[in-house]
Amino acid sequence: MAEMARKIIEVENFTKKYGKFTAVNDINFSVDEGMIFAFLGPNGAGKSTTINTLCTIFDSTAGSLKIDGKCVSSNKSEVRASIGVVFQDSTLDNKMTVEENLKMHCVFYGVPKTEVDNRIDFVLDLVELKDWKKKTVGSLSGGMKRRIEIARGIIHYPKVLFLDEPTTGLDPQTRATVWTYIVKLAREKNITIFLTTHYMDEAEVCDMVAIMDYGKIIAHDSPFNLKKQFTKDRAYITAKNCERLESLLESKSVGFQKKEKYYRIDIGEVSDTLNILSELKEDITDIEIRKGTLNDVFLEITGREIREGAEE
Amino acid sequence: MRVIYALWLRNFKTFLRNKTALIFNLISPFFFVYIFAGIFKHEGIGNASAFMLSGVIITMVFESTMRISASTIDDMTGGFMKEVLVSPISRLNIAIAQFISSATVATIQGLIIYVLGLFTGLSLSPSALLLTIPVMIFVGLVFSGLGLFIATKAKNIQTFQAVSLAVTMPLVFLSGAYIPLSLLPNAMQWFAYFNPLSYAVILFRAVTLGKLNSSGAELVHESIAFKIGSFTVTPIIAFGVLAVFGILFLFLSTISFLKVDFSKMNRNKKDLIDF
Numbered sequence: 031m032a033e034m035a036r037k038i039i040e041v042e043n044f045t046k047k048y049g050k051f052t053a054v055n056d057i058n059f060s061v062d063e064g065m066i067f068a069f070l071g072p073n074g075a076g077k078s079t080t081i082n083t084l085c086t087i088f089d090s091t092a093g094s095l096k097i098d099g100k101c102v103s104s105n106k107s108e109v110r111a112s113i114g115v116v117f118q119d120s121t122l123d124n125k126m127t128v129e130e131n132l133k134m135h136c137v138f139y140g141v142p143k144t145e146v147d148n149r150i151d152f153v154l155d156l157v158e159l160k161d162w163k164k165k166t167v168g169s170l171s172g173g174m175k176r177r178i179e180i181a182r183g184i185i186h187y188p189k190v191l192f193l194d195e196p197t198t199g200l201d202p203q204t205r206a207t208v209w210t211y212i213v214k215l216a217r218e219k220n221i222t223i224f225l226t227t228h229y230m231d232e233a234e235v236c237d238m239v240a241i242m243d244y245g246k247i248i249a250h251d252s253p254f255n256l257k258k259q260f261t262k263d264r265a266y267i268t269a270k271n272c273e274r275l276e277s278l279l280e281s282k283s284v285g286f287q288k289k290e291k292y293y294r295i296d297i298g299e300v301s302d303t304l305n306i307l308s309e310l311k312e313d314i315t316d317i318e319i320r321k322g323t324l325n326d327v328f329l330e331i332t333g334r335e336i337r338e339g340a341e342e
Numbered sequence: 343m344r345v346i347y348a349l350w351l352r353n354f355k356t357f358l359r360n361k362t363a364l365i366f367n368l369i370s371p372f373f374f375v376y377i378f379a380g381i382f383k384h385e386g387i388g389n390a391s392a393f394m395l396s397g398v399i400i401t402m403v404f405e406s407t408m409r410i411s412a413s414t415i416d417d418m419t420g421g422f423m424k425e426v427l428v429s430p431i432s433r434l435n436i437a438i439a440q441f442i443s444s445a446t447v448a449t450i451q452g453l454i455i456y457v458l459g460l461f462t463g464l465s466l467s468p469s470a471l472l473l474t475i476p477v478m479i480f481v482g483l484v485f486s487g488l489g490l491f492i493a494t495k496a497k498n499i500q501t502f503q504a505v506s507l508a509v510t511m512p513l514v515f516l517s518g519a520y521i522p523l524s525l526l527p528n529a530m531q532w533f534a535y536f537n538p539l540s541y542a543v544i545l546f547r548a549v550t551l552g553k554l555n556s557s558g559a560e561l562v563h564e565s566i567a568f569k570i571g572s573f574t575v576t577p578i579i580a581f582g583v584l585a586v587f588g589i590l591f592l593f594l595s596t597i598s599f600l601k602v603d604f605s606k607m608n609r610n611k612k613d614l615i616d617f
């Protein structure tokens with residue numbers, strides 16, 4: 031993550047219109063090689079539009095998009111050869127078997143014939159679906175299909191793997207499994223991963239996050255920095271003696287909100303907060319510290335919440 | 343080559359695995375054979391059943407290519423085509439594979455009817471069978487171009503079905519496949535002259551009925567060939583005309599497929615065809 035890292039995706043002044051409607055409005059960002067980069071945003075933010083344009087399926091209305099130094103609109107086939115894509119909607123061939131799907135993909139990407147079988151076994155091993163090789167894709171569960179798609183996405187050893195909402199619609203367990211594979215890929219195979227999500231917890235563990243809303247990137251940094259910049263940690267306190275607590279907080283000019291059963295205190299400097307809390311030792315009956323989340327970041331910037339787990 | 347073969351194999355397997363459609367597609371042809379053959383017995387056409395059956399088979403070949411194009415649209419708007427398009431293979435190869443698979447499937451469907459026809463006592467010359475196969479492949483290729491062209495322009499399955507119905511019906515009924523052109527009103531006959539399927543019907547019927555060597559006058563008399571003014575369209579000329587149509591269709595559809603903007607493709611939305 032040093033400054034020296036090579037930029038594998040570079041996007042400058044990218045705009046995409048559907049007719050008169052502007053889905054992506056003049057965005058700029060870049061992604062360093064080997065990173066897990068997340069696009070976080072509510073429905074309709076323009077995440078899929080950006081992915082589809084980066085992976086050469088859509089043409090951009092304006093701007094320059096490059097992958098590994100190659101322009102995605104003028105160097106389509108080179109770009110296509112160097113990326114793997116898992117679209118938001120499944121693109122598996124449901125009437126064919128898992129193996130047939132993977133074989134077909136190998137043909138498309140010119141994987142040498144002698145290597146095809148080994149690679150199929152390798153990627154199926156990775157997503158733990160080796161036993162399903164001969165099954166028709168249509169008979170697999172949603173989570174298994176997703177894992178097959180991820181396996182297929184990397185079978186030609188791409189430099190960048192695009193994942194458009196890889197875990198949406200999966201049950202929590204499968205979500206966790208799929209996520210494990212994604213992290214494993216990035217860390218062990220050094221594949222740059224560009225994904226979109228509206229799950230906060232997923233974005234949290236990425237190296238870099240761009241928050242998108244109404245076609246604009248409204249924040250772009252590591253989750254740590256974003257939270258540091260836009261959120262405060264909070265303490266949720268219940269106290270025996272409410273008057274004393276309130277007057278003390280006021281005298282120290284600590285921001286707080288009184289809720290039905292508890293007080294919510296913004297934590298600025300940790301040491302100050304600890305001092306206040308120690309003065310209140312006898313009164314406090316319960317305390318919970320909550321760290322700021324990316325949802326708070328979004329809330330802070332837009333005044334709205336990204337509906338967690340929203341599906342449309 | 344490897345890519346074209348793989349795509350062809352995939353489309354072919356998909357066709358084979360869809361057994362219900364395979365069987366249902368065979369019902370209407372026979373329906374037409376018996377109805378129309380009954381009617382035309384009284385119209386002085388020598389072997390009415392064989393005459394009808396050859397028209398029905400070639401119509402079947404034509405209609406299959408349109409049906410396969412519908413599945414192309416399905417692939418395009420939804421899943422699989424996206425996987426194809428995001429891969430580094432050239433769109434030209436994809437188009438070629440589409441044409442070849444369409445022609446293959448169409449030919450097979452035509453052959454099934456042909457063979458069933460032989461068993462149900464319809465007398466088509468079995469010796470003509472060998473020559474009919476290349477003709478069916480040729481006709482399949484010509485119309486696969488038309489199918490892909492409409493598919494890339496229609497952009498969604500509803501529009502495609504509406505357009506293909508609007509195109510298929512008049513082409514079939516004004517081609518001489520079911521109703522000899524001489525029985526049609528004058529204006530309709532004019533339409534038939536511009537209908538590529540008319541030429542496919544002449545060619546195919548002459549081959550299946552073993553009339554390739556008959557004179558033009560004889561063919562016109564038997565309603566196999568027709569005249570434009572005083573000019574007789576013989577099977578050889580029909581072949582030439584069809585080849586021209588074919589080159590045009592393949593060319594237009596390839597161009598259209600190469601530059602189709604897939605961000606305008608939509609699985610559900612009903613937008614108008616945009617030429």
Ligand SMILES: Nc1ncnc2c1ncn2[C@@H]1O[C@H](COP(=O)(O)OP(=O)(O)OP(=O)(O)O)[C@@H](O)[C@H]1O
Nearest residue numbers: 048053071072073074075076077078079080605606
């Ligand atoms: N093919 C299209 N034609 C017209 N408008 C479109 C098309 N695709 C997307 N849009 C519009 O562009 C906007 C951005 O869509 P996009 O699919 O990029 O959003 P997203 O961030 O991926 O949302 P989601 O989380 O729901 O997947 C939306 O308002 C959508 O309605």
Ligand SMILES: [Mg+2]
Nearest residue numbers: 077078079118
């Ligand atoms: Mg999306």
